[in-house]
Amino acid sequence: MMFEAAQQIILARSYRMSDTEMLDALCQVLSRQGYLSGIVIDEAPCCPSSSAYTNRFGSLLRTYSLIGYSPERDYRYVEINKRLRELHPEVVADAERAVAETGARVEKEPISGVLKINDEFRVSLTLSRCRPTDAGANRWLIRFDNALRPDITVAVRMELDARTIRDFYLLPSIDMRANLIRLGDHNDFGLEGYRYDDLSMLCRLARRIPLKGVAYE
Structure with missing residues (x-):
């Protein structure tokens, strides 16, 4: 229950961001880390959760494609x-x-x-x-x-x-x-x-x- 509540808070935070703002935040994470994964996104400060990206754009892979990122392997x-x-x-x-x-x-x-x-x-x-x-x-x-x-x-x-x-x-x-x-x-x-x-x-x-x-x- 606590996990679900926390996820709802994170999702609510992301709803206040525009698509462009969410994708810009993801680009910044990619620039710092060099690659993206669900864990990397979830642990990044000032960035919506991986669940938020999935809910907004359909999947993480589709989100990656929107910023031009192609993972070398499926993390x-x-x-x-x-x-x-x-x-x-x-x-x-x-x-x-x-x-x-x-x-x-x-x-x-x-x-x-x-x-x-x-x-x-x-x-x-x-x-x-x-x-x-x-x-x-x-x-x-x-x-x-x-x-x-x-x-x-x-x-x-x-x-x-x-x-x-x-x-x-x-x-x-x-x-x-x-x-x-x-x-x-x-x-x-x-x-x-x-x-x-x-x-x-x-x-x-x-x-x-x-x-x-x-x-x-």
């Missing part, structure tokens, strides 16, 4: 990957907490973030960024880190903003033969059977059902 992916790396520990912590609340025993490997649940199976969580295509569809690449030897890979598909979780795929290693899979907006039934809106299925797998006469440590 958006650099920023998105950085954002996902920062978000990964939070997603792992949320999963760890949700599973622990079911009464399961959870151990997290400090470096990899792999969750060992009830000393029975290992879960790796990976965040996959949304990759829009020229045709207007979306794609996600899911890479399996076989070196971690997880029993289940939880593929967390992100929305285009790289902040919002779209859904989760619980992919058992025994069923995954390739090192990576490609997902789209609509997938075949074999893959959709692994899709969930939240982590409730992982919690169900982790939950221990007490049996009469059996004592758990």
